[in-house]
Amino acid sequence: MDDVGKTTLARHVYTDDRISSYFKIKIWVFSGNNFDSNQILKEIALSHNNDHDVGFLSLDLLQTRVVDILARKKFLLVLDDIWINDDPEWQELENVLNGGDKGSRVLVTSRLSTVSKVMGAKAPYDLPCFDDDESCSLFEKVVFQEGSSTADAHEELEAYGKEIVRKCKGLHLPAKHIRGLLRGNVDVQEWSKIVKELDEESNSKSKSNTILPILILSYDRLSYNLKQCFKYCPLFPKAYVFDKNDLIKLWMAEDFIDHNDIYKTKGIVSRDFDDLLNRFFSECSSEDKTKFRMHDL
Structure with a gap:
């Protein structure tokens, strides 16, 4: 299902020191709803040497380029968020990947259980949602920052916290958004207000949709300026990786902000970007920590 931590777990594997020492090449490709073997081949070529002319190559030349990149090298390829239902689509890509050295691996994340069958892989590892105890523990660690004087407030807030966690139903993204809203906040009235607003949003939306009411609540609490900045970002294609400074210039x-003091302005907008990042409206790219993308949900 959505947002149980598939990409997060894959990222931990991808960045592990033991993985880095074992594989000669590591490549991360976000696929998304439309599986396109040609686009994946282009991403592999680009990630290896930033060879931007790959967009002009024919399919045969592109396949040859990737075969040369992977030839006799032990590689790890992560295909994140794969949607595929047909064997021929995967077979075309697999034929190219087979040129890698023995021990090469392809790690796949997907919301479709059928993907493992299409790829002829081992049985998938199904990620469970957090149970209530795990969710409450993580919630408390993040919201009540270490070293803050919140001990007196804990008892009053505990009931509200459990209710908020219960509404997240063990899913990571809504829990992260709520934690972003409440981090360091020990105002009991504010917590009570959030529980009430979540109830109102849930009643107005589909009861089967856990994520949407929480995202709406998180969005509604953005400043007007941050809402403008956020609403500009969907101009990027899904999974598009962007540079922070490029987005700030856009x-x-x-004219989302005043240009009178250009140096002060850059600092303000940089802070706005970081605020959206801290509220989980955008996330670091798995391939490059200096790059970012909008969360796919």
Whole structure:
């Protein structure tokens, strides 16, 4: 299902020191709803040497380029968020990947249980949601920051916290958004207000949708300026990786903020970007920590 931590777990594997020492090449490709073997081949070529002319190569030349990159090398390829139902689509890509050295691996994340059958892989590892105890423990660690004087408030807030966690139903993204809203906040009235607003949003939306009411609540609590900045971002294609400074320049070009003091302005907008990042409206790219993308949900 959505947002149980598939990409997060894959990222931990991808960045583990033991993995880095074992594989000669590591490649991360976000696939998304439309499986496109040609696009995956292009991403492999780009990630290896930033060879931007791959977009002009024919399919045969592109396949040859990737075969050369992977030839006799032990590689790890992560295909994140794969949606595929047909064997021929995967077979075309697999034929190219078979040129790697023995011990090479392809790690796949997907919301479809059929993907493992299409790829002829081992049985998938199904990630469970957090149970209530795990969710409450993580919630408390993040919201009540270490070293803050919140001991007196804990008892009053505990009931509200459990209710908020219960509404997240063990899913990571809504829990992260709520934690972003409440981090360091020990105002009992504020917590009570959030529980009430979540109830109202849940009643107005499909009861089967856990994530949407929490995302709406998180969005509604953004400042007007941050809402403008956020609503600009869907102009990027899904999974598009962008540079923070490039996005800031685009925001400035749209007059989302005052340009009177350009140096002060850059600092303010940089803070706005970090605020959206801390509230989990965007996330670091798995391939490059200096790059970012909007969360796919």
